[in-house]
Amino acid sequence: MPDKKPKSEEQKIAQKQYQKKYMSSLETIHYRFPKAKKAIISEAAETAGLSLNAFVDRAVDHEIESVLGKDPTDQN
Secondary structure, rough: OOOOOOOOHHHHHHHHHHHHHHHHHHOOOOOOOOOHHHHHHHHHHHHHHOHHHHHHHHHHHHHHHHHHHOOOOOOO
């Protein structure tokens, strides 16, 4: 495996700027699961090959589409 080149100061600044812009486009929702439920959600996410966050995000998208008949990824 080739050695990674250290990032230049310009690259570090650009990366921080991008991350700040990206993070400002997100909302945070805190949700509490019973421990047993979190374990089963984590298991399902792992089985699906997804992170826990991606799995919950897809589940929410599916429910929105089911209830509202709207594509939650459509920003219009």
